[in-house]
Amino acid sequence: MTQTRSARPWYRRMTGRRRDEPHRTSTPLELFFDLCFVVAVAQAADNLHHALSEGHIGLAAGHYFMVFFAIWWAWMNFTWFASAYDTDDDVYRITTLVEIAGALILASGVPRAFTEGDFATITFGYVVMRLATIVHWSRAAAGDPAHRPAALRYAGGVFVVQLGWLLRLMLPDSWQIAAFLVLVIAELLVPALAERPGMTPWHPRHIVERYGLFTLIVLGEVVLVTSVAIQTGIDAGEHQLWSLAAAGTVIVFALWWLYFDRPVEMPDQLRQALFWGYGHYLIFASVAAVGAGLAVEVDHESDNPHISQLTAGYAVAMPVAVYVMTLWALHVRRRQHRWLTATFLATAALVLLTPLGPAPAHFVAVLLFCLVVVTVLVRRLSTAPESTAPDAAAGPAGVHG
Known part of the structure; x- marks a missing residue:
């Protein structure tokens, strides 16, 4: 039985929790x-x-x-x-x-x-x-x-x-x-x-949930920073920032989608678990840096003399490329899907080339959108036999969409 706050003792022995504890959620x-x-x-x-x-x-x-x-x-x-x-x-x-x-x-x-x-x-x-x-x-x-x-x-x-x-x-x-x-x-x-x-x-599913929640919180910080920067520019009469706002929205949505596309599974072995846990430093740091990069793009569009187009472009492209590569290393690589691996690596490489052309943030948004589409198609194709095969026990109602 779960103890209430008033019934809980002020001090307990730390005996450790079970790694297979059911319904282990964030407190x-x-x-x-x-x-x-x-x-x-x-x-x-x-x-x-x-x-x-x-x-x-x-x-x-x-x-x-x-x-x-x-x-x-x-x-x-x-x-x-x-x-x-x-x-x-x-x-x-x-x-x-x-x-x-x-x-x-x-x-x-x-x-x-x-x-x-x-x-x-x-x-x-x-x-x-x-x-x-x-x-x-x-x-x-x-x-x-x-x-x-x-x-x-x-x-x-x-x-x-x-x-x-x-x-x-x-x-x-x-x-x-x-x-x-x-x-x-x-x-x-x-x-x-x-x-x-x-x-x-430590509880593997609980750790996965905690990392996912912190990813969400950092993504929320990106949304806040970007919206405030764009609002400041628009209040100053920079109405061309609407297209940058759209590109930034697509980028943030895509970062979220790619991380949470499939349920995350954490390795049980110590070495792989540490690699997974340590690797998220680049996930968290790159996501937060994307927000800073989009704010730099807003400054560039507002004619900040200290920022060149190349600098503004790489302020977004670099953290996005790091995010895509790290996500591949931590989550995608374990699926051992050649086409998905090739798409992630190609996307990271193309993202790094976007600052060399016009409107880099917009092209980054397009590339991430395409990566999301490929990820969804691969997921649907890989689950198609299971989802379309009739369930013998359930009859026609056992078909899942």
Whole structure:
């Protein structure tokens, strides 16, 4: 029987949840966690837009990927932990709210990171989030003897890496990038090493749902950024932006369709599961960057002197191409369908060529529309024998459309 909020004890042992638990869905706390993290995503995308519009392309891309790593990694670690050990007691809730507070601190430091290269506030917010994660894993180690080695490796690994992030702030500027890359590798290695004694009881279908929901939230951020940018241009008398608005709408719709075209299946093996989970960094980052790119296109159409057509075109084409390639690697490749693979790869290549011609965003929209059409046709053809074959038990009524 499900306990009510008033009947739930303030503290529970973290014994781990079952990997085959039926009806495992996202909790209100997880959804609230996602919504708060979107503040940081919005800050990253908005500052990427402004940096690109001012012509700081290389610096903008570097800062964006560094900031987005902090956002994505903290979100991902909480997501996998909650899938395995969500007790929903008061201690768990308070610890999670501390993580959310860290995300808000991180978000407040994003503008300074882009404009001044100062990552101190982002680092402090990130460390707050990760220290709360150590509390989670320490509780899991105490309450789940079967997975105690994994939980202790998580807690110890996270603690050591956080010391590294704080020490990085004291290094000279010439060492900052190298130190960042080393610490990123260290962060990525913690789950890979921690899970080896025996995988923690994360729920595959729950993880798939959580990733899908965050994809939806980031897509919603793209819609918001694009609509605000176009509204600003139209209010300034730039009525030619209506066609760009249509192209942007088709792009966002296509990104959604391609991700959710079929039910997503997550691999059970640790190596493949980590590849799938880590690969979504490019999914989330590229989707948010599409919104920034469309805003840059609006600036270009509004005669911003700092933006060339080539820059504006690649601001949209590059993240779209990354999205298509990553989606192929994570979802489509496993279907082993030659024509679908060829179409995805060809679409990514053609998208990268669109900035060399006129109206690149419009051509990107056309290419994505064609990719959606091919994806739908392949799906229908691959399921046609099952869907058109009569059901012997059901008779004529067993035919499905």
